[in-house]
Structures are given as structure tokens and as C-alpha cells.
Amino acid sequence: MTQSNHHLTPDLASRFAKLVLGHLTQEYPNKLTHSLDSAADVQSPRALYPIFYGSYDWHSCVHGYWLLTRLLTRYPNLPEAPTIRAVFNRQLTEANVKGELAYLAVPSRAGFERPYGWGWLLALQTALEQNVTTESQRWAKILSPLADAFVARFIDFLPKATYPVRVGTHFNTAFAMTLGLKYARAARNTKLETQICETAWRWHANDVNCQAWEPSGDEFLSPALMEAELMRQVLSDAEFQIWFSAFLPNLVQRQPATLFLPATVTDRSDGKIAHLDGLNFSRAWCQRSIARALPRDDPRSALLFASADLHYESAIAHVSGDYMGEHWLGTFALLALEA
Incomplete structure (x- = not known):
């Protein structure tokens, strides 16, 4: 089994931290997902969301906090660590929650x-709780009512x-359930864990011969691989x-072929x-997560590791450069690195 040579280094962690700190509390530009019941509901992002008003949209702001939490956990002495802690202390307050x-x-x-x-907020809560420092435990306690x-x-x-919703965008249910399941197990919330596992089985147990009709033109998740990653966490290794x-x-014949070919990006300002x-x-x-779940001598494992490297290398140079990508791409780069 061939492992990846890509790892989170202190230099890369510092690069990601600088990037996120540059937009985490930047209110504009902003894309609101907001239901209005009256004219009084026409308010600024900061007024609507006292914590998560930056990073272009609510969910990107949430996983920006997740990214910084993971970086603090991995490298607590990053040069950016004091700034990260100051932002968290200012933003993660009981009043803001x-x-x-x-x-x-x-x-x-x-x-x-x-x-x-939903999934990302629970992922943030998980990351805070798994960091054993006193400050992170305090932030986790403050945020816990929102997680609840x-x-x-x-x-x-x-x-x-x-x-299920199988698209490769924000509505994908497998992605959110994957993050939710990690939270449930870390928090020992058996009710949520059971609900997610039963739903995943109900939706996906009989899915066979996936054609992987992807990518669509605006997807950031693979519907096929995301479903497989969810089921990897739901099932035992043998199952x-x-x-x-x-x-x-x-898969051993590299089919569906689309899963082995990185997507082409023609305009990163779009x-x-x-x-x-x-x-x-x-x-x-x-691909990395699934490869590690297969037997060491399974030829699919090497194919998946090689494809993962190819996909990662196609995107890492573009984490910064245009705000349409840089307000969120660092998070997905870290997901790949931590797999």
C-alpha cells in the first residue's frame, strides 16, 4: 500500500492560518441565506449572526473556525496562535451564542x-472538545448550546x-452525516449516532454499481465517494x-474513470x-480514507492513494489568489491532509 507524501507542515499550517484570519471577521462581501418575515429582518450579517458573519457566508465562517481549531491543536505554538486565541476569545462568548x-x-x-x-457546526464543536487545553474546553462549553x-x-x-440528497454541493446529506457521526461518537451521543447510522443504512445499503455521473459544473463534493466515506464510518471493516x-x-480497472481524473477549473473568480x-x-x-480501510494488499488501495495525490496536487496551488476560493478552500485542503 502506497501512502501519500503530503502532510501538514508548520509552514503550511501558518499559511492556512494567515489566510483564514484574513477573512474570518471580514463582513463583506457576504452572501446571506436569510428568511425574512418582515421589514425588520433586513439586517446586516453581523447583526444576524454575531459569531459567524464573516468569510462570505455562515457555513464558511464556521469551518474557518474549525480550521483554526485544528491548526491550534496540531501546532499550538504557531506564530499566528496569539491572534487566533484573541479572535476566539472575542467572538466565542455566551452573548454571541x-x-x-x-x-x-x-x-x-x-x-x-x-x-x-449543521454538519460543520458539529465538526467545530468536536474539534474544540478534542483539544484538551483549558481555553479550548472553555470555548467548547460556551458553544455547546448551539451544537445542541x-x-x-x-x-x-x-x-x-x-x-438522500446526492448532489455534490451544500445539500449533500452524506457529507453532513459524516461530520455529524464523528461528533456523535466523540460526544457519546448514542441517539444521534443511531439515527445517522440507521438513516445511512436505509438510504444506501442496497446501492450497487455506482455510475458516478460527476462532476457537475459547481460541485465541491463527489457524490459517489462521499457516500462511500459515510458508509466506511457506518459499517465495520468487513461489512x-x-x-x-x-x-x-x-474500481480496480479504474472505472468509473471520472473518479481518477481531477476536475478542470477554468475561472477561479467564478x-x-x-x-x-x-x-x-x-x-x-x-480516496485516502477509503484506501486505508481496504486490505494492505488490495490493488485498489494503491490506485486510490495515487489518485488522491493527483487530485490534491491539482488544487493546492489555488487555495489563495481569489476570494471566491480562498474564503473556504483551506478547510478542504486540510480535510485531504488529515485523511
Whole structure:
């Protein structure tokens, strides 16, 4: 089995930290996902979301905090660490969490950020709780009511969701459930874990011979590989190998071929087209994770590791350069590196 040579180094961590700090509390430009019940609801992003008003949109701001938390965990003495801690201390307050909860409490906003932002908020909570420093534990305690709110939304939503959403954008259910499952297990929330595992089985247990009709023009997730990554976490190793062999039965022949070919990005100033750099990172993430779940002598493992390197290398030079990508791509680069 061939492992990747790509790793998170202190220099790269510092580069990512600088990038995120440059936009985490930058209010504009901003793309609001906002339900208005009256003229009084016409407010600025900062007024609506006291914590997560930066980074162009709510969910990108959330996973910007996740990225910085992971960097602090890996490299607590980064040159940017004091600035990161100052931003967290200023933003992660009980008053600001109450403001975020007040926004969610409006009935017309029950579907706000479903499911992508739900998954990312739980991922942030997981990252804070897994950092054992006193300061991170304090931030986790402050943020926990917001995490509880999204846990409740997952538990309410999944039983009535008859079908999965398989697109490669924010509506992809496998991605959000993958992040939610990691939170559930770390927090020992058996109700959420059971709900996610049962839903994943209900939706995907009988999925076979995936054709992988991807990429679409604005995807940043692979519908095929994201589903496989979810099932890798839901199933035991033995169960997953059986399921995966039926799901992508011709992988050893490098089929579907699209999964081995990085997406082409023609205009990184176009926010939708720029999503495709994220697709290349997220494929690298899933391919590495799946490769490690296969037997060491399985030829598919080497193929997936090689493809992951190819996808990662196609995107890493473009993490910065245009705001349409740089407000979020560092997060997906780190997902690939930590796989």
C-alpha cells in the first residue's frame, strides 16, 4: 500500500492560518441565506449572526473556525496562535451564542443551513472538545448550546427524510452525516449516532454499481465517494469491504474513470466554477480514507492513494489568489491532509 507524501507542515499550517484570519471577521462581501418575515429582518450579517458573519457566508465562517481549531491543536505554538486565541476569545462568548440561537429560534428558519452548516457546526464543536487545553474546553462549553440545537435538528429531520440528497454541493446529506457521526461518537451521543447510522443504512445499503455521473459544473463534493466515506464510518471493516465492492465493482480497472481524473477549473473568480478545486480536495480526502480501510494488499488501495495525490496536487496551488476560493478552500485542503 502506497501512502501519500503530503502532510501538514508548520509552514503550511501558518499559511492556512494567515489566510483564514484574513477573512474570518471580514463582513463583506457576504452572501446571506436569510428568511425574512418582515421589514425588520433586513439586517446586516453581523447583526444576524454575531459569531459567524464573516468569510462570505455562515457555513464558511464556521469551518474557518474549525480550521483554526485544528491548526491550534496540531501546532499550538504557531506564530499566528496569539491572534487566533484573541479572535476566539472575542467572538466565542455566551452573548454571541445567544444571538446565534435567537436567529435559529425563528420558525421560518428551521431549515437554515440544512444540512451542510449543521454538519460543520458539529465538526467545530468536536474539534474544540478534542483539544484538551483549558481555553479550548472553555470555548467548547460556551458553544455547546448551539451544537445542541443542531443535534436536535438532525434528530428531528432524519426520520422524515425519505430520500438522500446526492448532489455534490451544500445539500449533500452524506457529507453532513459524516461530520455529524464523528461528533456523535466523540460526544457519546448514542441517539444521534443511531439515527445517522440507521438513516445511512436505509438510504444506501442496497446501492450497487455506482455510475458516478460527476462532476457537475459547481460541485465541491463527489457524490459517489462521499457516500462511500459515510458508509466506511457506518459499517465495520468487513461489512464495508463487501458493500464497497458492490458499490464500485470495477474500481480496480479504474472505472468509473471520472473518479481518477481531477476536475478542470477554468475561472477561479467564478464562485461556482471555483467549487471544482474543492471537489479535487474532497476526492483526495475520501480516496485516502477509503484506501486505508481496504486490505494492505488490495490493488485498489494503491490506485486510490495515487489518485488522491493527483487530485490534491491539482488544487493546492489555488487555495489563495481569489476570494471566491480562498474564503473556504483551506478547510478542504486540510480535510485531504488529515485523511
